Amino acid sequence: MQVTLAGYNLDTEIINRVGKIIDGYPYGTGDLNYLSDLVTCLADETLTPETLSAAYARISRSNKSIGELRSNARASVNRARRTNRRIVFGLGHASIAEHAVVNLDISDISRLAVEELEAHRLASYTEASQRYIAMEGDFIIPREVSDTGLKDRFQADCDELFNGYRELISSLERLFSDAPEQERNTKAREDARYVLPLACRSQVGVTVNARIAERMINNFNRSPLNEVRELGRGMLASVKRIIPSLIRYTQPNRSLEASYHEIEHISRTTISSETDQDEPSVRLMEAPESGENSALAAILFSTGVGSYSACLEAVGNMSVQDRKRLLITSHKCISAHEPLLREMELGYFTYSITLSSSAFAQLKRHRIASLIKQDYLPELGVTIPPNILKVNGEDIFNNCIEISNNLYKLLIERLEEERDQVAQYALTNAHRRRVLFQANARELTHFSRLREDSSAQWDIRAIAGEMIRLAREACPALMLFAAGKDTFDKLSEELFGE
Numbered sequence: 001m002q003v004t005l006a007g008y009n010l011d012t013e014i015i016n017r018v019g020k021i022i023d024g025y026p027y028g029t030g031d032l033n034y035l036s037d038l039v040t041c042l043a044d045e046t047l048t049p050e051t052l053s054a055a056y057a058r059i060s061r062s063n064k065s066i067g068e069l070r071s072n073a074r075a076s077v078n079r080a081r082r083t084n085r086r087i088v089f090g091l092g093h094a095s096i097a098e099h100a101v102v103n104l105d106i107s108d109i110s111r112l113a114v115e116e117l118e119a120h121r122l123a124s125y126t127e128a129s130q131r132y133i134a135m136e137g138d139f140i141i142p143r144e145v146s147d148t149g150l151k152d153r154f155q156a157d158c159d160e161l162f163n164g165y166r167e168l169i170s171s172l173e174r175l176f177s178d179a180p181e182q183e184r185n186t187k188a189r190e191d192a193r194y195v196l197p198l199a200c201r202s203q204v205g206v207t208v209n210a211r212i213a214e215r216m217i218n219n220f221n222r223s224p225l226n227e228v229r230e231l232g233r234g235m236l237a238s239v240k241r242i243i244p245s246l247i248r249y250t251q252p253n254r255s256l257e258a259s260y261h262e263i264e265h266i267s268r269t270t271i272s273s274e275t276d277q278d279e280p281s282v283r284l285m286e287a288p289e290s291g292e293n294s295a296l297a298a299i300l301f302s303t304g305v306g307s308y309s310a311c312l313e314a315v316g317n318m319s320v321q322d323r324k325r326l327l328i329t330s331h332k333c334i335s336a337h338e339p340l341l342r343e344m345e346l347g348y349f350t351y352s353i354t355l356s357s358s359a360f361a362q363l364k365r366h367r368i369a370s371l372i373k374q375d376y377l378p379e380l381g382v383t384i385p386p387n388i389l390k391v392n393g394e395d396i397f398n399n400c401i402e403i404s405n406n407l408y409k410l411l412i413e414r415l416e417e418e419r420d421q422v423a424q425y426a427l428t429n430a431h432r433r434r435v436l437f438q439a440n441a442r443e444l445t446h447f448s449r450l451r452e453d454s455s456a457q458w459d460i461r462a463i464a465g466e467m468i469r470l471a472r473e474a475c476p477a478l479m480l481f482a483a484g485k486d487t488f489d490k491l492s493e494e495l496f497g498e
């Protein structure tokens with residue numbers, strides 16, 4: 001695991017000052033004066049975004065211009081740090097810490113640990129895609145596994161999974177032999193990867209503000225996985241140097257953890273893990289029965305002067321046709337790249353979904369939704385890509401799943417603490433878990449644009465299709481604008497006319 005501080009935001013006055021020195025020496029760094037000017041310039045400026053946070057912290061109580069406040073904060077970084085500590089942690093005005101933003105390169109991290117990282121909603125991630133990149137037998141061996149003496153077995157079994165992956169790629173490439181090379185490679189990889197383990201190595205670029213960085217480190221420090229705790233230590237080392245005054249509560253609350261374990265015990269001893277084979281993989285658990293009225297009333301509310309109750313009453317008196325017309329009119333010129341009106345957030349849909357790790361990797365990226373996950377459970381079976389059946393790759397696939405399940409079982413038997421979590425490294429992208437997913441109509445429509453689009457991966461596309469079908473059945477008007485980007489023009493022609 002490697003965590004590298006790749007960047008952070010700085011007051012432009014500092015950037016400009018350095019820029020001027022560089023511009024003043026067109027012949028470059030060989031000039032001794034250049035270096036001394038640069039050192040002099042930087043000596044009185046500690047390069048940190050903390051001065052921006054400290055300056056902004058003072059905006060609410062000072063008559064000075066923001067430029068002046070920034071200049072004062074730059075004049076003494078120590079004082080700026082004291083301000084931050086007092087205001088962010090003393091007064092609890094924590095959003096001040098959001099003005100400091102860092103970029104982190106995170107590499108040599110497993111796909112399982114990436115899930116913990118990306119569970120944090122208020123940050124930006126770009127991750128290596130197993131659809132576009134060929135995997136070369138690259139996986140991590142968790143320390144817990146090595147400590148139990150199972151390193152060689154883990155290594156050998158993961159090597160076997162990668163052999164299966166390569167064999168499946170060859171067969172799938174033949175299936176797409178008529179497609180252009182890049183498309184052929186992508187299609188083969190996107191299905192063959194289902195046999196790869198969650199221990200597979202990845203890399204992620206992360207952009208996150210100091211407030212969330214602190215929360216992440218705190219959460220990582222209480223992870224049952226050594227690798228995730230290592231991520232916490234790596235992040236702390238990277239950010240503490242540059243924003244020390246904004247990172248403070250990095251140690252988890254152990255009492256909270258104990259109470260969590262108590263609940264875990266109750267849940268696991270009272271609710272059976274039995275799986276119902278007939279349970280549909282996507283179930284709509286709650287739909288906003290009055291969601292359509294609420295959203296429409298909110299549109300009348302935001303554009304008018306009446307109370308919300310009066311708006312609800314007005315909507316209640318409208319005919320179905322009139323309500324539909326109001327909804328369509330309010331979105332008439334919308335394009336496939338624009339969000340629906342915020343008023344559409346007033347209706348929530350809750351789903352229970354059983355899905356593969358591959359599909360989960362995509363679902364979890366929708367940050368506005370609420371996503372609650374369980375561990376992967378081999379009892380839930382696996383998702384087998386239809387193209388693998390087409391190329392008679394079932395035996396290779398099943399052999400990989402058997403290797404993975406056996407390794408999982410062995411880890412469960414041999415590991416003592418936190419065995420369930422650590423054993424998940426052995427499971428594959430095809431293994432399944434249950435999640436709860438709650439999203440409002442606006443976010444769900446956005447989800448549909450991306451995930452019902454023809455460019456979306458088949459697994460998540462099928463799930464998205466079913467989610468939207470169920471939502472539409474329950475609340476047709478709220479889901480009026482849900483469609484993949486590629487079919488949006490056709491839909492808008494139908495809805496809005498020429």
Ligand SMILES: Cc1cc2nc3c(=O)[nH]c(=O)nc-3n(C[C@H](O)[C@H](O)[C@H](O)COP(=O)(O)OP(=O)(O)OC[C@H]3O[C@@H](n4cnc5c(N)ncnc54)[C@H](O)[C@@H]3O)c2cc1C
Binds near residue numbers: 123125367451455
């Ligand atoms: C075809 C396809 C290929 C992809 N390939 C990759 C890949 O190779 N690697 C990879 O890492 N990801 C990939 N993704 C995931 C993609 O980058 C998004 O993370 C994912 O689709 C979620 O979309 P979103 O950010 O718009 O949605 P959400 O997180 O659900 O956000 C909804 C909307 O809220 C707003 N929003 C949310 N958070 C922020 C924020 N922090 N700042 C500004 N606005 C915000 C935006 O308007 C956003 O559209 C791919 C997605 C698709 C559809």
